[in-house]
Amino acid sequence: MSSPGAPPPPVATLAIDARDVAKTFRAGWLGRRRTPALQGVSLTVGRSVIFGLLGPNGAGKTTLLSILATLLVPDAGTATVLGLDVVRDANALRRRLNMASGRPSFLWSLRVAEIVAFYGRLYGLHGAALARRVDALVEQYELTAYRRTPYNELSTGLKQRVALAKALVNDPELLFLDEPTLGLDPDVSVRVRQHIADLRRERGMTIVLTTHYMREAEELCDEIAFIKDGRILARGTAADLKRQIRLGDVIALKLDPPRLPWLAEAPGVLRLEESDGWVACTVDDAEKRLPELLRAFHAEGVVVRNVQVREPELEEVFVELAR
Amino acid sequence: MSLRAEALAVWAVVLRNTLMGVRNLFFFFELLFWPVVGVLSIGLMTRFLGLTPEQSAFVLVGTIALSVVNVCQLEVAYAMLLDVWSKSVKHQFMAPIGVRHLTVGAWLVGIARGLVIFVLLAVLGRWAFGFALGAPGIAVVGAFLAGCFLTAWIVGVLVCALVTIFGTRAEAFAWASVNLVLVLAGIYYPVSVLPAPMALVAKAIPLTYFLDAYRAHLGFAPEFAAPVATGFALSAVYAVLAHWAFHAAVERARRTGLLLKMSE
Numbered sequence: 023m024s025s026p027g028a029p030p031p032p033v034a035t036l037a038i039d040a041r042d043v044a045k046t047f048r049a050g051w052l053g054r055r056r057t058p059a060l061q062g063v064s065l066t067v068g069r070s071v072i073f074g075l076l077g078p079n080g081a082g083k084t085t086l087l088s089i090l091a092t093l094l095v096p097d098a099g100t101a102t103v104l105g106l107d108v109v110r111d112a113n114a115l116r117r118r119l120n121m122a123s124g125r126p127s128f129l130w131s132l133r134v135a136e137i138v139a140f141y142g143r144l145y146g147l148h149g150a151a152l153a154r155r156v157d158a159l160v161e162q163y164e165l166t167a168y169r170r171t172p173y174n175e176l177s178t179g180l181k182q183r184v185a186l187a188k189a190l191v192n193d194p195e196l197l198f199l200d201e202p203t204l205g206l207d208p209d210v211s212v213r214v215r216q217h218i219a220d221l222r223r224e225r226g227m228t229i230v231l232t233t234h235y236m237r238e239a240e241e242l243c244d245e246i247a248f249i250k251d252g253r254i255l256a257r258g259t260a261a262d263l264k265r266q267i268r269l270g271d272v273i274a275l276k277l278d279p280p281r282l283p284w285l286a287e288a289p290g291v292l293r294l295e296e297s298d299g300w301v302a303c304t305v306d307d308a309e310k311r312l313p314e315l316l317r318a319f320h321a322e323g324v325v326v327r328n329v330q331v332r333e334p335e336l337e338e339v340f341v342e343l344a345r
Numbered sequence: 346m347s348l349r350a351e352a353l354a355v356w357a358v359v360l361r362n363t364l365m366g367v368r369n370l371f372f373f374f375e376l377l378f379w380p381v382v383g384v385l386s387i388g389l390m391t392r393f394l395g396l397t398p399e400q401s402a403f404v405l406v407g408t409i410a411l412s413v414v415n416v417c418q419l420e421v422a423y424a425m426l427l428d429v430w431s432k433s434v435k436h437q438f439m440a441p442i443g444v445r446h447l448t449v450g451a452w453l454v455g456i457a458r459g460l461v462i463f464v465l466l467a468v469l470g471r472w473a474f475g476f477a478l479g480a481p482g483i484a485v486v487g488a489f490l491a492g493c494f495l496t497a498w499i500v501g502v503l504v505c506a507l508v509t510i511f512g513t514r515a516e517a518f519a520w521a522s523v524n525l526v527l528v529l530a531g532i533y534y535p536v537s538v539l540p541a542p543m544a545l546v547a548k549a550i551p552l553t554y555f556l557d558a559y560r561a562h563l564g565f566a567p568e569f570a571a572p573v574a575t576g577f578a579l580s581a582v583y584a585v586l587a588h589w590a591f592h593a594a595v596e597r598a599r600r601t602g603l604l605l606k607m608s609e
Binding site for chain 2: 047048084085088091092093094095113116117119120121123125127128129130131132136140141143144145146147148172188
């Protein structure tokens with residue numbers, strides 16, 4: 023994993039090395055209506071990391087994921103995945119990748135175990151090895167009770183679990199997860215997230231995921247890239263991003279008296295919000311400003327009944343970047 | 346890809362299409378209803394028109410060929426259509442699978458279904474109209490069936506290519522394509538009765554030659570020299586072209602993004 027400003031890791035340790043990747047979709051008569059989806063994206067992802075792609079709808083996340091997964095050919099730029107070119111070496115690469123989507127679709131009449139087995143055969147599994155793999159995945163994703171249930175009779179959450187089981191059938195070195203917990207019950211989401219973390223920890227699997235759940239990205243991802251309008255706007259760890267965006271820290275205060283007209287003008291204070299008796303004071307640097315504020319309160323005879331300091335949520339970073 | 350991996354990928358498609366087929370009532374309907382209705386209605390019409398047994402056989406063998414080609418080509422088209430209908434195209438093409446695995450696997454299932462139809466209609470033709478489909482001998486029937494299955498494979502693969510280029514808009518071609526064969530390949534009449542431009546097109550269809558070869562054994566004068574060899578040669582050329590077209594269509598869909606669009 024490379025951090026902002028640092029040189030990228032050596033090529034041999036990279037799972038993904040994309041350079042200036044561009045893609046424009048054409049529609050309409052003679053393809054005259056053009057929609058640029060990616061505009062020169064460069065990205066490196068090290069091996070055995072969980073990398074998150076965040077961005078608003080239509081930002082280019084799925085397009086980038088699809089190019090890296092060999093489902094889409096870029097118009098310009100190059101991309102190597104696991105050391106193989108995504109266009110030239112696509113066939114060899116496909117054996118080592120897999121993908122699960124948050125809106126999974128499989129053949130409606132096939133049963134759960136048959137779906138996993140079908141894809142297993144495509145990846146060269148057969149006989150007892152295939153049966154063992156199917157059984158293990160069905161059990162792992164708590165699908166044992168549904169193994170003979172046709173796909174179209176499954177709930178959204180169960181379909182999602184089938185997609186995850188299918189995505190692991192070839193024990194991929196690199197796994198793409200497009201909104202992996204979309205539509206899952208909270209308890210299942212927690213287990214899926216735990217399982218994603220385990221895949222990296224136990225098998226050293228590289229995982230690239232897109233998600234709309236900021237907490238999921240913050241909890242799982244070693245590094246995050248924000249995409250908007252086909253460009254990567256920022257990348258780094260969640261903490262890096264919060265620093266880069268300079269949203270400031272929030273000092274929440276319960277004061278007596280509750281309103282202080284001078285507080286908004288105090289040095290380092292960026293914003294003030296009041297609700298439920300709390301004053302949320304956004305400052306440039308909480309470590310520096312909190313002692314100053316406490317001294318000022320003491321000098322003015324203001325009683326501080328409660329104080330909490332927190333960093334901005336990743337969601338706030340996302341909103342700021344998406345603006 | 347090793348031979349074992351090739352066989353496994355084809356076997357995966359065979360199992361998939363078979364399972365989808367046996368669980369779909371419509372597939373059974375397609376397998377039994379229309380072919381039986383076709384042979385019965387055409388056979389009864391030959392009786393009403395007072396055709397000779399040879400003339401009746403001429404028409405009935407065409408009807409049976411059409412049913413066999415239709416059922417088999419639909420199965421080949423399902424290689425792509427099943428994934429389009431279920432929106433699982435991206436899963437399919439992210440796996441290490443080539444268009445050859447899809448089409449050959451689906452074709453094997455189509456051959457099995459075509460053989461069932463053939464036997465069923467042969468029995469029906471014998472029982473209802475006294476038409477002995479197997480009379481010309483096993484080699485002739487074998488070549489005739491091979492011709493039907495090859496024609497079906499070519500048409501089915503072309504349908505797959507069209508669906509991959511135009512999406513579900515091209516779906517109707519899967520059902521309509523067989524009617525082109527009906528008009529042009531001499532199902533109910535010798536191609537010599539066609540207007541000259543259409544006869545030229547008929548000569549480009551392999552099934553025309555296989556029907557001609559079979560009918561020669563029923564006592565009709567052959568219209569072509571070496572029809573079986575010509576039929577197989579044409580089939581080989583078209584098989585390569587159809588396969589190339591499907592492969593090119595998939596690659597195009599990877600460039601245009603249609604592969605993803607068909608999964609949404």
